Amino acid sequence: MLNTTEPISFEPNNSIGCPVPVKVRYPSIIGIDLAVPQWEAIIVTVILTVIILLTIVGNILVILSVFTYKPLRIVQNFFIVSLAVADLTVAVLVLPLNVANMMIGRWEFGIHLCKMWLTSDVLCCTSSILNLCAIALDRYWAITDPINYAQKRTVERVLLLIAGVWILSFVISSPPLIGWNDWPEVFDSEKHPCALNSNPGYRIYSALGSFFIPLVVMTIVYIEIFIATRRRLRERARASRINAINLKSTGKEHVTAQQDQESISSETNHNEHPHVSDATAHTKNLEKISRKEKRNKAKDSLKKGEKNAEKLIPPHIVREDSITDIHDDLAEHRKGSHGNDHPTTIANVKEMKKLSIQTDIDKKQNNVYAFIEEKQKISLSKERRAARTLGIIMGVFILSWVPFFLLYIIQPFCPTCCPSDQLIDFLTWLGYSNSMVNPFIYTIFNLDFRRAFRRRLMCISKQNSRY
Known part of the structure; x- marks a missing residue:
């Protein structure tokens, strides 16, 4: 603990090959040296805490809504529940430790907790992304082959797909635990940051499985959904004109x-x-x-x-x-x-x-x-609304994760690419923010979810008013 108000600096070891930056330590009122000034640490911590709380509350509301509101207890909403569970685990297991690591500037919780934290980070974020991909595929099958898929979409089949998502996520995140990593044998918080595995082979493997392949699948699927929806609406309008x-x-x-x-x-x-x-x-x-x-x-x-x-x-x-x-x-x-x-x-x-x-x-x-x-106007309105919804889903997903995964895949192969810690933290939290917005994007366009949210929030407010 430092009693002076003057920051001190030290030069940690850098394993990537970039010039070693001068690290400055700042004292704080809680007795822990920080990597940023105390006022900045307070502002950033408050903002990130709000993001964590919104992520937790939003995903809990989704889970409760599906299991407590009868119109939502349908088999396809199990994918939404699985997505909410993945995003909730991100908020509970990953984000708080990330805030502490950012503010302190080094890992103070030991090598074993570091490995658990990094594995949970890859596992939960990958599961969130793969659940988005599963939701896209479910919607695609339901639109392109509604009669046959309605018979195939059983509880057992949906649970099997969800289990496959989590198993695949574990397969992608677990190799560093069995040796495919560059972690030091003896961990020193002053010399070694608790960072994601920078092994080039593993980064390509994990980036493809966690993001780029699901991104391609989601893009193709949502384009096909948009085309199929548009074609169906036009066929209905044409049939109405023929009937007239x-x-x-x-x-x-x-x-x-x-x-x-x-x-x-x-x-x-x-x-x-x-x-x-x-x-x-x-x-x-x-x-x-x-x-x-x-x-x-x-x-x-x-x-x-x-x-x-x-x-x-x-x-x-x-x-x-x-x-x-x-x-x-x-x-x-x-x-x-x-x-x-x-x-x-x-x-x-x-x-x-x-x-x-x-x-x-x-x-x-x-x-x-x-x-x-009037029906043509409604069809056009539905078409525009469907296009807007798909655009928002894909736009938010791409905006959240593409910058992070581009940096993630490029950094091991570019020794002269030396992004600042602030940029790395910003892009990382930009990806995490997808777990916060998912419950709102996938439910705000659904009237039943809005009603369930409203009922649940009203019940909470009534209970609080009693006390």
């Missing part, structure tokens, strides 16, 4: 068929009763019209007496104000005597019925067109 066209043509055929049927019926009635008087024939036609209307087959009046009957029709009988009036006229004709029944009244009724049918068809067509237009 068919509905329109069906309506026209219905009107044409009804008109043809009415014409045929009128001619048939005229030929069947050549010697019957107009009133008698007209009464029979009314009875036939009543029967045909029940089958949606209207009949026209006799053409033979229409011209003679026009002169006998009182003006007040023909009313064309509304569809209700038309039905009233038809009822009067059915109840009236033969002397007051006239073919022209029936013709007017039929004309109004034709007009009413055509109006109904036009309304239906307008409704269909409006529905198709």
Whole structure:
């Protein structure tokens, strides 16, 4: 412990080949020499602690939501739980010790804890990335082959895939424990930092398995998901348009068929009763019209007496104000005597019925067109939202991990590449931050997760208010 306020310096051994920087030590109120000034250590520690707490709280909420909220207890969400467990282990096993190592500037916890910490770092981060890859593959199979995959997506199969993710993560992280490393035999915190294995062969092996291969898989899979989703939405919009066209043509055929049927019926009635008087024939036609209307087959009046009957029709009988009036006229004709029944009244009724049918068809067509237009807007909105979601997922993942893994893979092969400790720490925590944002990215676009989060937080706030 130093009682002076003046920093002192020492020159640690550098195993990579870069010029040895001068390390400066700063005293602190807790009696531990720090690698940074005390004010800077406080600010950085507070920021990193907030990141750790958000990572822990967010991933615990995800796990609790899946197991306590019934709509989320579905088999595909087990991948989300596995991802949350991996990110939670990062926050609990890796991040706190990293903060201590950064602030102190050297490893003060012994070689065995150093090996455990480094192995946990690679294991948990690799598992997090591979779980993201498994989620991408699960979504790809569910979209491209929904029927068959729905039968294959059993609890046993999903748990087997999750177990495979963790086993592969252990295979990638464990070789340094059995000798594939450059760790010193005798560890001295003043001379040897607790750092990731810098063996070039292992770095290529671990970087490919932990990041670059999953990155390629995720990129291809999400592109295929986007294309498949876009194609499906367009096919649905095309099918809606075809249905509308068919509905329109069906309506026209219905009107044409009804008109043809009415014409045929009128001619048939005229030929069947050549010697019957107009009133008698007209009464029979009314009875036939009543029967045909029940089958949606209207009949026209006799053409033979229409011209003679026009002169006998009182003006007040023909009313064309509304569809209700038309039905009233038809009822009067059915109840009236033969002397007051006239073919022209029936013709007017039929004309109004034709007009009413055509109006109904036009309304239906307008409704269909409006529905198709609205559905197309919804499809475009879904397409844009899917593209935005996939873009956010891939963008955050790439932004978080690409800088770190580029430095990780380049550093052993570039002796003259000597990044500062501050840059290394920043890129490392940029990758760690992916564990913080994962629970929010993969749940914020899901309404059930938002509801579950809201319920859980409300329960916590109510419990706190009681105390």
